Amino acid sequence: MKQTFLLAPVVAVIATLAACGSSSGPSARDPSQPMIYVSSQRAPAYIANCLESRLSRVRMSRVGSATEIAVGSDSNNSYFVTLTPTNAGSIIKVMHPANAPDDPPEPEMRFDIARCAT
Structure with missing residues (x-):
């Protein structure tokens, strides 16, 4: 019974991330819109440390109260992650x-975000 309650937040975040996905590849997604836009009960520092431990070639910076993470090679970043604190x-x-x-491939990136957000 206890395991069911622990998995509920993970399932909710994974379902939310799946709903954000593209249905027929990169051409179906509007690159001016976020690939993922979700809220988490985790603090930005926790999520940033978690992503840094899971992904290679991660560079972090601070912009005001937000944490920005560039993922990929220095010359050609694959993803930009912004972690904005909330109450x-x-x-x-x-x-x-x-x-x-x-x-990394988009499914791996979505999985890592889901794992770090819950």
């Missing part, structure tokens, strides 16, 4: 620029 945790916004490489 209840964080807002996670992930952008995937047009013509950016899929490194």
